[in-house]
Amino acid sequence: MTDCVALIDKLYSTHHLDKAEYSALIKNGISHSDYLFTLSDKVRRENYGDDVYLRGLIEFTSYCKNDCYYCGIRCSNKQAERYRLDKEQILECCGTGYELGFRTFVLQGGEDPFYTDDIICDIVSSIKKDYPDCAVTLSIGEKSEESYRRYYESGADRYLLRHETADYEHYSKLHPVGLSAENRQNCLKTLKKIGFQTGAGFMVGSPYQTAENLADDMLFLEELKPEMVGIGPFIPHHATPFANMPQGTVELTLFMLGLVRLALPDVLLPATTALGTIHPQGRELALKSGANVVMPNLSPVSVRKKYLLYDNKICTGDESAQCRMCLQKRVESAGYRIVESRGDHAAYNERK
Ligand code: SAM
Ligand code: FES
Numbered sequence: 001m002t003d004c005v006a007l008i009d010k011l012y013s014t015h016h017l018d019k020a021e022y023s024a025l026i027k028n029g030i031s032h033s034d035y036l037f038t039l040s041d042k043v044r045r046e047n048y049g050d051d052v053y054l055r056g057l058i059e060f061t062s063y064c065k066n067d068c069y070y071c072g073i074r075c076s077n078k079q080a081e082r083y084r085l086d087k088e089q090i091l092e093c094c095g096t097g098y099e100l101g102f103r104t105f106v107l108q109g110g111e112d113p114f115y116t117d118d119i120i121c122d123i124v125s126s127i128k129k130d131y132p133d134c135a136v137t138l139s140i141g142e143k144s145e146e147s148y149r150r151y152y153e154s155g156a157d158r159y160l161l162r163h164e165t166a167d168y169e170h171y172s173k174l175h176p177v178g179l180s181a182e183n184r185q186n187c188l189k190t191l192k193k194i195g196f197q198t199g200a201g202f203m204v205g206s207p208y209q210t211a212e213n214l215a216d217d218m219l220f221l222e223e224l225k226p227e228m229v230g231i232g233p234f235i236p237h238h239a240t241p242f243a244n245m246p247q248g249t250v251e252l253t254l255f256m257l258g259l260v261r262l263a264l265p266d267v268l269l270p271a272t273t274a275l276g277t278i279h280p281q282g283r284e285l286a287l288k289s290g291a292n293v294v295m296p297n298l299s300p301v302s303v304r305k306k307y308l309l310y311d312n313k314i315c316t317g318d319e320s321a322q323c324r325m326c327l328q329k330r331v332e333s334a335g336y337r338i339v340e341s342r343g344d345h346a347a348y349n350e351r352k
Pocket of ligand 1: 070071072108109110111139140141142160161162164202203232233234235236237274309310
């Protein structure tokens with residue numbers, strides 16, 4: 001019989017388990033979630049107090065050249081409504097966000113060749129010029145080392161690129177030929193090498209995922225040591241090949257957040273919109289399990305429903321100010337407080 005409490009204690013004190021230990025804990029440990037969350041909340045408080053950082057998410061393009069089987073804006077989804085925001089519209093979102101206290105802007109989109117490196121660099125440097133006290137995060141997929149370097153030189157501070165699943169075979173069940181786990185993982189290593197605060201991550205409950213896959217995800221994170229980890233449940237989208245697959249559970253998603261907090265004590269860990277979509281208190285529960293970041297939507301209301309990665313996505317009808325205030329209340333009700341700062345990774349603050 002697995003002694004889950006002993007495994008949680010071991011992860012807490014050594015920040016490491018082996019694959020068999022992680023697998024056993026993920027398979028058998030959910031009933032010990034409360035114990036895990038006592039420790040993961042303790043560790044988050046030791047590293048970041050009760051601070052919760054804000055990231056303003058600007059979903060600037062719903063065009064994508066990729067065809068990930070799970071994703072609502074995949075290129076084969078002919079029903080998806082497509083839009084692009086230009087530099088002026090993006091700067092307008094930043095202006096609204098700045099007034100609301102945001103000091104990080106996350107530019108996220110499909111892999112859209114319309115935005116050449118020149119265009120991305122121009123957008124990034126314009127934001128940094130207008131808002132020099134803000135961090136810019138890019139989340140625009142797999143690019144060459146040269147492109148990543150150019151983005152960094154134009155002022156981008158951080159880059160989010162979920163590894164999706166560390167297991168090569170599982171990766172190939174979620175993506176068409178041409179997309180590989182190897183390339184995605186190499187991109188992450190390159191981003192770290194260049195100096196980006198780098199975010200990896202994965203969906204919980206993605207089709208065909210096993211406890212061993214999740215164990216490999218944990219080992220991958222232990223090795224990469226990303227500054228940020230994005231974890232949310234898989235949620236089916238009606239016009240994708242995975243329309244009829246079951247969604248990930250709240251319980252396992254929270255459990256994985258707790259494990260990540262123990263493995264990487266000072267990681268920046270968002271309470272994701274996907275978790276808020278499958279449970280009305282999903283984000284509050286995530287904060288209590290070790291998360292310390294929230295990412296309210298700053299995209300113009302007119303386009304929000306078009307960036308539909310999965311069904312029933314929340315916050316698609318609200319103004320940015322409403323989202324900001326709603327999250328403030330949620331964070332406070334969970335016992336934490338929003339801090340209006342860039343919210344850099346602890347090690348980055350020490351380096352400066
Ligand atoms: N194109 C960029 C990239 O590849 O990283 C950023 C956009 S992509 C839509 C952002 C993330 O959305 C993905 O990394 C994936 O984990 C998540 N995602 C996509 N479809 C999803 C779904 N059906 N359920 C939950 N998360 C999903
Ligand atoms: Fe490209 Fe989802 S398939 S963003």
